Amino acid sequence: MQTRFSFGGDEHIFAEVGEAMSLEAFFKSLFITNAVRDAKIKGVTEICPANASYQVKFDPDQIKPDDLLVELKRLDSASEKSEPVIKTRIIEIPVLYNDPWTHETLMRFRERHQNPDGTDLEYAARINGLDSVDAFIKAHSSAPWFVSMVGFVAGLPFLYQMVERKRQLQAPKYLRPRTDTPKLTVGHGGCFSCIYSVRGAGGYQMFGITPMPIYDPNQTISYLRDFMCLFKPGDIVKWKPIDRAAYDAAVADVDAGRFAPVIRDVSFSLTEFNRDVDAYNSKLDGVLHGH
Amino acid sequence: MAIRVLKPGLATTVQDLGRPGYYHIGIPLSGGMDRHALAAANLLVGNEAGAAVLEAVFMGPELEFTADATVAVTGAELPPKLDGEPREGWTSFKVKRGQILSFDFLKQGARGYIAVAGGIDVPVVLGSRSTYALGALGGFKGRKLEAGDELPVGHAAATGKDGRTVARDLRGQPAGMPTELRAMPGLYWHRITEAAGNGFFSDTWKVAPEADRIGYRFKGGKPLEFVPREPPFGAGSDPSNITDACYPYGSIQVPGGTEPIVLHRDAVSGGGYFMVGTVIAADMDLIGQLQPNTPVKFVKVDMSQALAARKSRSELLGRLHSALA
Numbered sequence A: 001m002q003t004r005f006s007f008g009g010d011e012h013i014f015a016e017v018g019e020a021m022s023l024e025a026f027f028k029s030l031f032i033t034n035a036v037r038d039a040k041i042k043g044v045t046e047i048c049p050a051n052a053s054y055q056v057k058f059d060p061d062q063i064k065p066d067d068l069l070v071e072l073k074r075l076d077s078a079s080e081k082s083e084p085v086i087k088t089r090i091i092e093i094p095v096l097y098n099d100p101w102t103h104e105t106l107m108r109f110r111e112r113h114q115n116p117d118g119t120d121l122e123y124a125a126r127i128n129g130l131d132s133v134d135a136f137i138k139a140h141s142s143a144p145w146f147v148s149m150v151g152f153v154a155g156l157p158f159l160y161q162m163v164e165r166k167r168q169l170q171a172p173k174y175l176r177p178r179t180d181t182p183k184l185t186v187g188h189g190g191c192f193s194c195i196y197s198v199r200g201a202g203g204y205q206m207f208g209i210t211p212m213p214i215y216d217p218n219q220t221i222s223y224l225r226d227f228m229c230l231f232k233p234g235d236i237v238k239w240k241p242i243d244r245a246a247y248d249a250a251v252a253d254v255d256a257g258r259f260a261p262v263i264r265d266v267s268f269s270l271t272e273f274n275r276d277v278d279a280y281n282s283k284l285d286g287v288l289h290g291h
Numbered sequence B: 001m002a003i004r005v006l007k008p009g010l011a012t013t014v015q016d017l018g019r020p021g022y023y024h025i026g027i028p029l030s031g032g033m034d035r036h037a038l039a040a041a042n043l044l045v046g047n048e049a050g051a052a053v054l055e056a057v058f059m060g061p062e063l064e065f066t067a068d069a070t071v072a073v074t075g076a077e078l079p080p081k082l083d084g085e086p087r088e089g090w091t092s093f094k095v096k097r098g099q100i101l102s103f104d105f106l107k108q109g110a111r112g113y114i115a116v117a118g119g120i121d122v123p124v125v126l127g128s129r130s131t132y133a134l135g136a137l138g139g140f141k142g143r144k145l146e147a148g149d150e151l152p153v154g155h156a157a158a159t160g161k162d163g164r165t166v167a168r169d170l171r172g173q174p175a176g177m178p179t180e181l182r183a184m185p186g187l188y189w190h191r192i193t194e195a196a197g198n199g200f201f202s203d204t205w206k207v208a209p210e211a212d213r214i215g216y217r218f219k220g221g222k223p224l225e226f227v228p229r230e231p232p233f234g235a236g237s238d239p240s241n242i243t244d245a246c247y248p249y250g251s252i253q254v255p256g257g258t259e260p261i262v263l264h265r266d267a268v269s270g271g272g273y274f275m276v277g278t279v280i281a282a283d284m285d286l287i288g289q290l291q292p293n294t295p296v297k298f299v300k301v302d303m304s305q306a307l308a309a310r311k312s313r314s315e316l317l318g319r320l321h322s323a324l325a
Helices: A023-039 A065-079 A100-108 A120-127 A133-142 A244-255 A270-275 A277-289 B035-044 B194-202 B281-287 B303-323
Strands: A004-008 A012-016 A044-049 A053-058 A085-097 A145-150 A157-161 A185-189 A192-195 A205-209 A236-241 A263-269 B002-007 B013-015 B053-057 B062-065 B069-077 B080-082 B093-095 B100-103 B108-116 B150-152 B179-185 B205-211 B215-219 B241-246 B251-253 B261-263 B270-273 B275-279 B295-300
Touching (some): A004 A065, A004 B275, A012 A065, A012 B241, A023 A053, A023 A065, A023 A270, A053 A065, A053 B241, A085 A185, A085 A244, A100 A185, A100 A205, A120 A205, A133 A236, A236 A277, A263 A270, A263 A277, B035 B053, B035 B108, B035 B281, B080 B093, B194 B295, B205 B295, B275 B281, B281 B303
Antiparallel strands (some): A004 A012, A012 A053, A044 A053, A085 A205, A085 A263, A157 A192, A185 A192, A185 A205, B013 B053, B053 B108, B062 B100, B069 B093, B069 B108, B080 B100, B179 B275, B205 B215, B241 B270, B251 B261, B251 B275
């Protein structure tokens, strides 16, 4: 993979690690952005890893654009030699699939959808060759997902499924974007899932909703008191399908300030993962559930 | 002291110079779209250049002062009135307790900056008082102003003087028609044909009605023709799609190849549309003063021209500081 660099005006360097999405491209972008952060380069103001690319914002009055470019290229080649291992977290996200709120919304915007006669889940199951919505939910929730980018709006994670490419779920975006999406909707577009951190416009297929807030600008929710956004690029997410009773109980727990998300520290090795994906994922499951 | 909002205007928000450092989790810079005008308003009333002010777009608010104050309005030609009497723009003036500041119709530009000695004293969130409405963050309760809001004003270090003014050549407002926005081609420039690239810079575009703090949309130029390709995995099938990536401030994305969008201070931090290049930092303030339908030309520049323009913009700010020291 040869990284392609380009100046984004006089204040940004944009680096495309891969044109296509892959775990390798994501890992490299995460690795280099971590290295740039550690290098504490004078004049660098924003360091943003993305799915298969990254961006560095800088003040050209403090560092010459060409000097920063040279430094980034140096870190880029150095990354080839390092072990693709990161220390990160695995986070369990409860999901009520097929919930009434996204259902109401998807019915309201049905004329903007490829499949006006069914639901987003039915459509996604069909085009991924699965014979039922339940089979799709199983495919969506059985393997973990990487947070490959946080953004678009505050705290919104893009998630990349940790299975071989041929097993990855894919679905196009709506034909025309919706003007409304419920807060905390679990969505999917292309090969990426996401969680909508705020209510608003959106074009991803809608599969369900989580009771667990991931963004709180007022910082009143217990686990968002230290920082208002839950996710960081590189976090690993495991969906946990729940029923309506469990959803309602979780919402009540969040409101009462006693909801405790399941979050564990974990070290992730891309080499070991690639050796045996399913075995590695069940090991990650073990970390999450303490066995 | 406080300011009572009698009428909020169209979309009046509290802004300072912004909130750098959180773009990697989707929280944009925010802050005044015309930072030069914001700094001028503050310096006129004796504040630090980056104190929090009100940014009013297209239409001014109506504000009642609960104590004596010194005020200045800069940016767009949005003529201030005190108890109905005209006051000069780009000039500081005194307001007595109980008086009402209102505005005449917008004459030119798009955004007015209303500074009060002491600054608007909303809580600092992640290092800034700026409003990021999409994320309900910062500013006054994370949103644009509403009638009935009471804005706290900070203690003024020095009593601001009235009658101080900014000379026309220090105001840094857009001049000439069409407005020229200098841009560096790059990012995914290679996705369009040479003819399309030439057309992009030679066509005259017009500001579309969808123009806000997130971004400015332009229309009226020729659609861009793409270089054919196999869609990369994860990018999406449209030729204008990319694997979702970061969007620089000022980057020019062209969904479907038809209407360019220049992202501004409340930018969405990333997404799946290709970008042809980036408006240089020195010209970002100008965008904040463009009304819908304004004709615009993108002018191709390279890095050395961008840095020269940056230097000259920063010298203008330096002269403004000296003039109001």
